[in-house]
Amino acid sequence: MKIVVIGGSGLIGKKLVSALRERGHEAVAASPSSGVNAVTGEGLANVLVGAEVVVDVTNSPSFEDAAVLEFFEKSSRHLLAAEAEAGVGHHVALSVVGADRIPDSGYMRAKVAQETLIQSAGIPYTILRATQFFEFVGAIAQGATEGSTVRLPSAFIQPVLSDDVVAALVDITLEEPANGMVELAGPDRFRFDELIRQFLSANHDTREIVTDSQAHYFGAKLDDQSLVPLGSSHLGSTRFEDWLSHAPMQK
Numbered sequence: 001m002k003i004v005v006i007g008g009s010g011l012i013g014k015k016l017v018s019a020l021r022e023r024g025h026e027a028v029a030a031s032p033s034s035g036v037n038a039v040t041g042e043g044l045a046n047v048l049v050g051a052e053v054v055v056d057v058t059n060s061p062s063f064e065d066a067a068v069l070e071f072f073e074k075s076s077r078h079l080l081a082a083e084a085e086a087g088v089g090h091h092v093a094l095s096v097v098g099a100d101r102i103p104d105s106g107y108m109r110a111k112v113a114q115e116t117l118i119q120s121a122g123i124p125y126t127i128l129r130a131t132q133f134f135e136f137v138g139a140i141a142q143g144a145t146e147g148s149t150v151r152l153p154s155a156f157i158q159p160v161l162s163d164d165v166v167a168a169l170v171d172i173t174l175e176e177p178a179n180g181m182v183e184l185a186g187p188d189r190f191r192f193d194e195l196i197r198q199f200l201s202a203n204h205d206t207r208e209i210v211t212d213s214q215a216h217y218f219g220a221k222l223d224d225q226s227l228v229p230l231g232s233s234h235l236g237s238t239r240f241e242d243w244l245s246h247a248p249m250q251k
Contacts, residue, residue: 007058038075065106124177164236
């Protein structure tokens with residue numbers, strides 16, 4: 001089966017292409033570096049010839065509110081139109097758990113806009129909503145740092161390993177379209193301070209952690225339900241502490 005992975009040069013895309021090829025499928029990594037640009041539409045018609053499934057794991061190069069909205073709207077419109085022309089039978093997209101519960105985040109609003117376009121396009125689809133990846137916990141700490149203090153919200157977070165996201169995407173890609181959303185989270189739920197404290201300790205980082213109920217998460221205010229699944233969800237198999245014990249030292 002020919003499967004085109006849009007965003008095939010990124011963290012998830014590279015792993016997904018490799019995993020699908022190991023299963024014996026013709027997985028094509030499509031990105032601007034290979035001449036395929038979903039934002040402009042360049043190269044889409046050619047790369048989609050004969051494709052049965054398209055998996056969109058792209059991410060915006062800018063998280064500024066207007067720029068990220070423009071990225072996901074333009075790329076989704078071009079991609080879905082090209083898929084309809086090519087007769088693609090399944091559109092798979094990666095989104096974020098809680099995207100519709102954090103309206104003051106420009107990034108989350110953009111992901112909801114992307115989801116809405118997919119749902120209304122008329123192409124069979126499956127949207128995988130995943131929680132934050134283990135690999136970005138360091139960036140969370142950095143984004144919350146003021147001097148030598150890491151100021152964190154008191155909300156819950158339930159991160160997942162990127163490899164577990166890839167495994168879920170492989171299963172979804174090879175199954176029939178759900179015409180709905182599937183949620184994936186890590187096996188363990190943490191308060192932000194607990195998660196970041198584990199990360200800093202493992203990296204011998206002496207920054208002080210302060211929990212502040214008014215602290216924001218990349219500009220967005222959270223509550224206990226913002227970033228975690230509310231109902232039944234799939235759980236990754238890798239625990240954060242196990243990944244952390246084998247992960248390279250990070251800052």
